[in-house]
Structures are given as C-alpha cells and as structure tokens.
C-alpha cells in the first residue's frame with residue numbers, strides 16, 4: 001500500500017499536459033461576451049408609453065415606443081428616481097409620487113439602456129421605433 005502512494009509524486013509530465021484543455025475552453029467561451037455593455041436583454045418589450053418608477057424597479061422594465069410619441073413617467077415609490085436614457089438628452093428626475101411626460105422626438109430610433117442615477121440596481125431598456 002505504501003509504495004502506491006509514492007507513485008503519485010512521479011507523474012508531473014501528465015499534469016503539465018492537462019493545462020491545454022482549460023485554455024481551449026476559455027477561447028470558446030470568450031465570443032459570448034461580445035455584446036456586453038449594450039442594451040439589457042429585452043426579448044419581449046411591452047408596447048406602452050407609460051412607465052412606473054418603483055422602489056426599485058422599472059415597470060415595465062422593457063418598453064417599446066414609437067418615435068415622436070411621449071412617455072409618461074410616474075414615480076410610484078417612496079424614493080426619488082431618474083429615468084435616464086443613456087447616450088441621449090433624456091434624463092428625467094422624479095420625486096416620490098411625481099409624474100412627468102417626456103417627448104421621444106429628440107432621440108433617434110434605436111435600443112437604449114435606461115438607468116436610475118440614484119439606484120444602480122434599476123435598469124431597463126427603451127426601444128424607439
């Protein structure tokens with residue numbers, strides 16, 4: 001029994017070769033990250049012009065609206081929130097219970113990431129078509 005345990009210490013060449021496996025796996029996974037930093041996943045956006053800003057989520061989180069229309073934003077939470085469409089001039093600040101309307105005519109059709117400047121966990125998507 002004792003000689004068998006000793007034998008394990010004699011096999012470094014085998015472990016060296018096994019490093020190639022994980023390296024190949026990493027190369028295959030890397031392309032999946034290519035879209036990172038873009039709009040949040042939004043497979044089935046709600047067709048609406050009304051968005052509620054709650055504590056702490058957008059409802060609905062994924063909105064599809066037509067260019068030239070306006071969004072009605074309502075803070076239904078107890079905290080102030082912003083509806084900030086990244087990369088555009090739309091940055092609406094709302095107090096608890098507040099409502100504001102913002103025109104979409106100032107931004108080009110496209111898919112945008114929406115954030116709240118006060119709460120990093122709030123994240124949504126706006127599709128303007």
Ligand SMILES: [Cu+2]
Pocket residue numbers: 079080081082116117118119122
């Ligand atoms: Cu917020």
